[in-house]
Amino acid sequence: MxxxxxGKLFCVTNFGESHGxxxxxxVDGCPPGMKLDHLDIQSELDRRKPGTSRHVTQRQEKDEVEILSGVYNGVTTGTPIALLIRNIDARSKDYSNIAEAFRPGHADYSYWHKYGVRDPRGGGRSSARLTAPTVAAGAIAKKWLFETYNISISAYMSQLGKISIPFISYDYIDKNPFFSPNMEIVPELENYMDLLRKNGDSIGARIEVVANNVPxxxxxxxxxxxxxxxxxxxxGLNAVKAVSIGSGFDCxxxxxxxxxxxxxxxxxxxxxSGGILGGISTGQPINVSLAIKPTSSIRVERNSVNKNNEAVVVQTFGRHDPCVGIRAVPIVESMMAIILIDHALRYRGQCGIK
Known part of the structure; x- marks a missing residue:
């Protein structure tokens, strides 16, 4: 596969499976000489990890990162940085009933038809669990961008299902389980998610991300x-179905x-323009909006087929996010950072500018 x-100059290669x-x-291409330890990365992983509230999957993963290479005496060496996160709370038996069937809306169907084999445990390679290494790599990128260009990247949830979330302040984003910039609406969001979880269904969300001080x-x-x-x-983020930049579809x-x-x-x-003209940054804030679809693994019974193309009824058990958009905020920030550092390094190499 x-x-x-x-990435080209800042290249991130992701590996593993949800229940491996x-x-x-x-991470290959990180500039040398930057102070880096596991706490710089862990703080970002802690924002994304599961089990942080009743509104997300209750899988209990500590997501503790291990730096295996590329850092010596607390400083990046310019060589590949290998990052490892061990899985400690996988429950593969929860997926035995769907090992031969396909979940509607899930990658099960397309993976099976492309490769002829799939890992049904937690979604295998298609699981959102694989966003944790992306967040780890993004933490390195965010640190370098801030120290080199003073670039800051912030994301937040602006809509949960049909509930719009009016923006008030970035100060609230890490003070509630929804990464909401508005604390007043949090009780409504909690009530909505409690009912959704009781019904065994899922919902989508809209995430906004802004990068400031981009040269x-x-x-x-x-x-x-x-x-x-x-x-x-x-x-490339699981469940994203639309991306708009600047005024987007409103244009x-x-x-x-x-x-x-x-x-x-x-x-x-x-x-x-969202801070970009002709594919090149203008120096304005880069504004991006993402639409994230509802989680495919739900307890509601759905019609589908099995590997023999026979009609079956699928019901997914196990521990899943009823809204994958809730934990998407730190992931989206990291993905933005990875692209920006890659282009910053290209800019520096081509134009000879810091």
């Missing part, structure tokens, strides 16, 4: 456009005189 590496002995990644000039024309690479990595109803961001000696007057 190919397609498990991302461990998951992890190899002008990141990205390449035509094929390696910054916005194209952002869309590419964001669509359809805008006139050219409205959409084009006017420029003054003091800077841009608006940011419909």
């Amino acid at each position: 190919s397609g498990n590496s991302l 002995p461990a998951i992890g990644c190899v 002008v000039g990141l990205g390449e024309p035509i094929y390696d456009r910054l916005d194209a690479d952002i869309a590419h990595i964001m669509m 359809i109803g805008q006139l050219g005189s409205e959409h084009g961001d006017e420029i003054t000696p003091g800077g841009f007057k608006s940011n419909n």
Whole structure:
């Protein structure tokens, strides 16, 4: 199976399965000389790990990261950084009833038909568990971007199902289980999720991510456009079905005189472009919005087929997120960081600029 590496100069290769002995990644291309220890990475993993509230999967994984290489005396050496996260709470027996059948909306069907074999335990390679190594790699990228360019990246949930979440402050995002920028709406979100979990169903969400202090000039024309690479990595996150940048689909109803961001000696007057023009960053905040579909593994009985193409009724047990969007915030931040550091290193190499 190919397609498990991302980036050119900052390259991340992800490995493992949901119920295997461990998951992890190899980060190749991190610049040398940056102070780094496991706590820099662990703090981000703790934001993503399961079992943090009653609204997410109750799988109890500590997600403790081990740095196997690439760091000496607390400093990156410029060589590959291998990161390992051991699985300690897998319950493979929970998936015995779907080993021969396909969950509607899940990758079971496409994996089986492509490869002729699949690991049904927790989704195997298609599990959102494999986002943990991405967060670990992203923690390294976030640290370098902040120290080198003062780039900060923040994501939050802006919609849960049909409930819109009005933005109030970034200060609230890590103070509630929904990564909501609005504390007043949290009780409504909790009641909604309690009812959803009782019914054995799932729901989607919308996540916003903003990168601030991005310098002008990141990205390449035509094929390696910054916005194209952002869309590419964001669509690589489990359950993402749509990505928009800047005004996104709203630009359809805008006139050219409205959409084009006017420029003054003091800077841009608006940011419909989402901080990117012609595939190259403008120096404005990069704004990205993601639509995340409902979790496919639910207790509600659904019609499907088995490997023999016989009609079956599928009901998924085990421990699953009724809304995978809840824990997506730190993942999305990390994915944005990985793309930005890769383009920052390309920019530095091509233009000779820090």
